[in-house]
Amino acid sequence: MFQALRIRDFRWLWTGGVISSLGSWLLILAVPAHIYAVTGSLARTGLTLAAAYLPLLLLGPVAGALADRWDRRRLMITASLAQAAAVATMLAALSPGRYWIFYAALAAESSGSVLFAPAIQARTPAIVGTGTMLTSANSLNALRDGVVRLVGGPLGGILLAVIGIRALICADVFSYLAGAGASLMTAKVAGDQHGRADGVRGVGRDLLAGLAILVRSPAARALLPVTVIFLAANASLSAVLIPFGIQRLGGSRPTGFLLAALGVGFLLGAPALRLLLDRWPARSLLAATLTASAAAYWLLWHASSLATALPAAVLVGLSGSMSLVIPLATVQRIIPNAALGRIGAVFLTGEAGATLAGAITGPLLAQSLGMTGLAAVASLATLAAAALAFGLIPAAPQDGRPHRPGPSHRRRPGGTAGGQRDMVQP
Numbered sequence: 001m002f003q004a005l006r007i008r009d010f011r012w013l014w015t016g017g018v019i020s021s022l023g024s025w026l027l028i029l030a031v032p033a034h035i036y037a038v039t040g041s042l043a044r045t046g047l048t049l050a051a052a053y054l055p056l057l058l059l060g061p062v063a064g065a066l067a068d069r070w071d072r073r074r075l076m077i078t079a080s081l082a083q084a085a086a087v088a089t090m091l092a093a094l095s096p097g098r099y100w101i102f103y104a105a106l107a108a109e110s111s112g113s114v115l116f117a118p119a120i121q122a123r124t125p126a127i128v129g130t131g132t133m134l135t136s137a138n139s140l141n142a143l144r145d146g147v148v149r150l151v152g153g154p155l156g157g158i159l160l161a162v163i164g165i166r167a168l169i170c171a172d173v174f175s176y177l178a179g180a181g182a183s184l185m186t187a188k189v190a191g192d193q194h195g196r197a198d199g200v201r202g203v204g205r206d207l208l209a210g211l212a213i214l215v216r217s218p219a220a221r222a223l224l225p226v227t228v229i230f231l232a233a234n235a236s237l238s239a240v241l242i243p244f245g246i247q248r249l250g251g252s253r254p255t256g257f258l259l260a261a262l263g264v265g266f267l268l269g270a271p272a273l274r275l276l277l278d279r280w281p282a283r284s285l286l287a288a289t290l291t292a293s294a295a296a297y298w299l300l301w302h303a304s305s306l307a308t309a310l311p312a313a314v315l316v317g318l319s320g321s322m323s324l325v326i327p328l329a330t331v332q333r334i335i336p337n338a339a340l341g342r343i344g345a346v347f348l349t350g351e352a353g354a355t356l357a358g359a360i361t362g363p364l365l366a367q368s369l370g371m372t373g374l375a376a377v378a379s380l381a382t383l384a385a386a387a388l389a390f391g392l393i394p395a396a397p398q399d400g401r402p403h404r405p406g407p408s409h410r411r412r413p414g415g416t417a418g419g420q421r422d423m424v425q426p
Contacts, residue, residue, distance in 0.1 A: 001143070001274040004136040009127045009186040013120065014137075016182025018144050020080070023175020025152025026168045029259060030160045031090075031102055032242040033252050038099050042363040046239035049359035051103040053235075055111040056352030060118075064345020065206040067118040068338060073188060075119045080180035083112035087172045094166060117348055122340035125332050126189045135277050138329045142321050143270035148263065157256025210342030217334055219282070222392035223327040224347060228354040229385040230290060230323055233378040235358025237297060240366045240374065244301070248371070254306050261310040265317020272318065273325055283393035286326045290386035292319035294379040301375030 004010050036045040067075060086108035093101030128137045159168055214220050245255025276285055296315035303309035328347070335343045365374045 001136055001139045001271060004128050004133050004140055007128055010137060012182045012185045014140055014144060016179040018148065020175045020179035021144065021148040022152050023172040025148050026156040026159065027172050028152065029156040029242065029252065029256060030165045030168045033160060034165050035099050035102060036243060042240060042243050042367060045243060046359050046363035047103060048106060049235065049239050050356055051106040052110045053352045053355045053359065055107050056114045056348055057356055059111060059114045060345045060349030060352055061207055063114045064118045064210065064342040067122055067341030068206060072119040072123045073183060073186060076116055076183040077180045079112040079116035080176050080183060083109050084173045084176035086112060087169060087176065090169045091166065118341040118344040121344040122337060123189065126337055130333055132278065134332060135274060138325050139270045139274040142266060142273055142325055145266045145321065147267060157252045160252060206342060210339050213335065213339050214343055214346055218394050219334055220331055220343065223330060224350055226385050226389045227327050227347060228350045229381055231351050232354035232358040233381040234320065235355040236362030236365065236374060237378050239359045239362035240371065244371055248304065249306050249309060257306065258309055258313050261313035262317040265314040266321040268318045269321035273322055277329060281395045282326055282330045283390050283395060286323060287386045287390035289319045289322040290382055290389060293323055294382035297375050297382065298379045301371050
């Protein structure tokens with residue numbers, strides 16, 4: 001699982017991602033908890049997720065075209081610096097009556113994310129190759145997410161109570177600056193190119209060409225609706241997770257432990273991915289993990305105590321992390337690197353739309369159907385996604401099974417790896 005860390009540039013990207021993700025996770029609990037404490041409204045609390053995903057929905061396709069046209073390394077550095085500035089504006093939201101500034105700051109931070117995400121998704125296989133090193137890189141990213149969730153959840157809850165939200169905002173600003181520094185330390189690879197000068201028409205042509213590539217790929221074409229359904233269901237529950245923890249489990253500290261349990265699940269997902277991703281057909285593995293996610297949602301939202309909620313949360317994290325990585329790893333493997341930014345952005349836009357819809361409808365359904373009613377709806381939707389995954393995704397190796405690494409995947413001098421065959425990451 002640790003193979004990809006032998007590559008210098010991936011080590012920098014991975015380390016920068018650890019720091020940046022940890023800073024963001026300190027605020028995952030703090031911002032919704034602060035808004036809930038100020039407003040007492042489930043809907044306004046859920047809007048924090050909506051504010052974070054609206055820019056992804058609006059800017060996603062253009063960001064993918066820019067990631068395929070511009071210097072990806074420079075784009076990642078600029079995006080991280082912009083995110084640091086956006087988070088810093090949250091300090092102005094702490095005065096009474098100014099909680100709405102959080103929404104604007106989250107939207108601005110997300111605008112940086114929408115530029116960063118397709119660039120790093122396309123840059124990763126250009127650095128590590130598209131063979132077993134890519135599986136290692138994706139497993140390490142899942143491991144990172146698990147560790148950060150494990151530490152960031154309870155740490156954010158404790159620090160929110162001890163030192164307050166102001167210090168957590170400053171920590172997140174620093175984390176984005178560290179992420180920009182890590183990207184700066186990486187070397188240029190294929191895809192880190194100068195911008196083209198054909199303007200808006202050129203971007204439009206690139207978008208149409210990327211859409212044609214997506215339509216021609218049966219696996220990518222099937223994975224998109226499966227991912228959208230799963231993330232809509234997941235977002236509807238995520239939007240009420242903090243209020244659920246505070247109301248049902250008894251406060252911000254138990255909610256922090258709930259987030260930590262999700263992190264444990266993500267942590268367990270990393271070795272599971274490394275073991276299974278190169279051995280099972282994508283459609284079978286994805287259908288299995290989505291089915292497990294549906295069961296885990298039902299168990300978690302029917303829990304009445306921390307003792308019963310924590311095991312269910314571990315299962316949510318384990319199955320959910322695998323359900324997120326499998327489609328993206330499959331796309332990284334079947335899409336040419338030159339188009340990877342655009343295809344990744346199509347998925348990013350679909351995911352953003354699904355998450356936005358879930359973030360808005362989740363609290364409304366929770367208020368009308370109750371928490372358990374919402375969980376039933378989300379579980380059924382996730383089961384439908386599992387059925388679609390098994391029915392629509394081709395079983396052929398070129399549509400989700402690993403390509404055997406050849407000479408083009410050997411490491412190049414300077415810490416990069418070649419091998420930009422058709423493949424993609426989460």
